[in-house]
Amino acid sequence: MAEVRVRFAPSPTGELHVGSARTTLFNWLFAKHQRGTYILRFEDTDTERNRPELVEPIMESYRWLGLLWDEGPYFQSQRFELYRQHAQKLLEQGHAYKCYCTPEELEARRKEAMAAKRNPRYDRRCRDLTPEQEQAFIKEGRKPALRIKAPSTGVTVVDDLIRGRVEFDSTDLDDFIIQRGDGRPTYNFAVVVDDVLMKITHVIRADEHLNNTPKQILIYRALNYPLPVFAHVPMVLAKDRSKLSKRHGSTAVSEFQDRGILPEALVNYLARLGWSHGDQEIFTIDELIQHFALEQVHPSAAIFDEEKLLWLNHHYIKSGDPKKIGEQVRAFLVKRGHMSESDAQAVPSETLAKIVDFFKERNRTLVELADSASYLLKDSISYDPEGVKKFLTPDKFPLLEGLAIAFSDVPEFKTATLDHVARGYLETKGKTLKDVAQSCRVAITGRTTGAGLFETMEILGRDKVITRLRQANTLISQASREN
RNA sequence: GGUCCCAUAGUCUAGCGGCCUAGGACGACGCUCUCUCAAGGCGUAAACACGGGUUCAAAUCCCGUUGGGACCGCCA
DSSP: OOOOEEEEOOOOOSSOBHHHHHHHHHHHHHHHHTTOEEEEEEOOOSGGGOOHHHHHHHHHHHHHHTOOOSEEEEEGGGOHHHHHHHHHHHHHTTSEEEEOOOHHHHHHHHHHHHHTTOOOOOOOTTTTOOHHHHHHHHHTTOOOEEEEOOOSSSEEEEEETTTEEEEEEGGGOOOOEEEOTTSOBOHHHHHHHHHHHTTOOEEEEEGGGGGGHHHHHHHHHHHTOOOOEEEEEOOEEOTTSSBOOGGGSOOBHHHHHHTTOOHHHHHHHHHHSSBOOTTOOOOOHHHHHHHOOGGGBOSSOEEOOHHHHHHHHHHHHHHSOHHHHHHHHHHHHHHTTSSOHHHHHHSOHHHHHHHHHHHTTTOOSHHHHHHHHHHHHOSSOOOOHHHHHHHOOGGGHHHHHHHHHHHHTOSSOOHHHHHHHHHHHHHHTTOOHHHHHHHHHHHHHSSSOOSOHHHHHHHHOHHHHHHHHHHHHHHHHHHHHHO
């Protein structure tokens, strides 16, 4: 069997949309599963999009996700000569013809047709021009575009791996343009020429292209090339079932990266969106490669569910290597404004790993982890005003002070010891841990939520704990003076 | 207006004619554990869009209706 070759062909927009990322993932998994080749190609025939700053972020997101390409990236903007040659061939063989209508004229006719609720199709008026008519147009200085001759009878069948057999009535096909007046190819033409030249065996792309497929098949036929296998994957929609766009929140892969999502979580989530393997939810990359099959892709559109993504992210934070995750937290310490670049670099990896291990049960993203880490690492902390108001009340003053004293001479500052000493002290006052735990927590962390109190103390260390317990007392007296 | 695609709980899905009084997961809710918040454990609610066929038998096959979506550019 011939080698499987697939490609993904994004338009350079400056960012990688999660929908594109998923389609790419399906291509990539299919290629890996088949031990084939995955090719990256940028569709930038539109010169507006032919800019490096629009391309690089996309490749960066691919690298982050681990979706590396085996070949490319190719740029259509560098292949215009190839398309011109093929268009010329079609012209010579009578599969295409010159059209002298101007874009303005066409636009006017299209609008008119739409207004009259007629089909906005090209009327083929240039298909059989006499030499005299053509000469007249040339004299006017019109630059001809090239149109393909579409058949007026029969059906075009798309055999789709996900949709099954889809029929299109050929009478609906337009004599669409394959080469613009300035010699640049149009999308549908460049795609086919490239797919042919790059020996693409399976075209796996978004659903929105299904309607383009009969047009492309027309070009394959005119060029006399065999068809690839087509597979149109369903779209990813927003909560309101419309196309997932900016107004729905995060859409770019880089935004998820910035929000502290792990690449393995996003990959796992995207893979499971529209595809399934029995009841399995968690997949390693190797498992995805092993089990992925286009036949198992669910044909209906799927809604992007952030909650489930977060759940998966949490899973990978809990089950991952704390040291590796800790290293990723380091960058967020700076991004979140908790510390300077150099201070963040100075934190030992062991400390970060310990912190990750400590908070992984309750933090779902790297951002949350970084925020948690900040109050353990920094000397000064900020206090949650609600927590202060509720728990740092004057009646707690003697207890916190008493604990500070009790803690100052424990032999070793360890969880079990602290627990024992604290409970012992509270008993002498006729109190329980419950009476003071939350006040203590606000005093030493500034927050009302967090990990185990004594574990937190152990990590903070004697100095910070005692200092903060006493600082809390000044907070209390300030508050009572204000009242 | 035309063409095409899609249709199981709020969401992702299993199901490919009998195993379905429809399974799993996220989310929601409740209980439990507990120094808080989580995590964990246990449990509850929640779906085959509708109408016709085909068949001994339909979530599963066919047709229609409704609803959603995509495309109809000298954009990609």
